[in-house]
Amino acid sequence: MITTVLMDYDGTLHDLEGVTIRMLDGATDLTGEQLYHNWKYRVHRDLIHTRHLDRHDDTHFHCQLLFKVLGRPYNKETADDICARFEESTRLARTAPTYFPDAIPALDRIKEAGLTLCLSTGTGAEEKAETLARATGRRHFDHVFSEPKLGYLKTEKEYYTLALRETGSQPNETASIGDTPLSDIRPAKLAGIQTVWLNRRGEPTPADPEQRAHHEAADLKEALNALGI
């Protein structure tokens, strides 16, 4: 039985991709959707995740690779503009988020089931939790975890081991729900936690068995059903 839920934020509760795509419109002759698609799949997944994991959060480095995969000469002015648009999109995630329609009902359902609910995100966790509390008039999270607070990246098993220690929960009674296999699924599974991959866009299941979740769900309602919540 699940007693504790670790809930990711960007791409899980807040529509970061949608906001970023709109933000990237007009940055180049490509649409925001086309530019983001190249960034996410050809740069972030194909190059950063396989060869440059140490540059995971380096937006300028992503930009340099973006010009390469697009077969275009590097242009510093355009690169700086793209980076500024990504930064603005990240800022909006904390201050003016666009919650998915199923996000708040899912958080309500977890609380009404009497479970311990934790925000499990990379950075800006406290601000994200505060903004949500202001938007809903309710404090959903019993714990707010971030990389700076725990001292580990979310891609590391230790992030989840320490979260378990903080909540006092057993791994097999704890679930991690999130949209990114590399940070929400793999390290949580290594810590013995139950996992649900939120696959809102119907992407193929990851090839790496370590990144495959115990359950896969198209939205948060399905995710909670899969966990028996």
Ligand SMILES: [Mg+2]
């Ligand atoms: Mg996410």
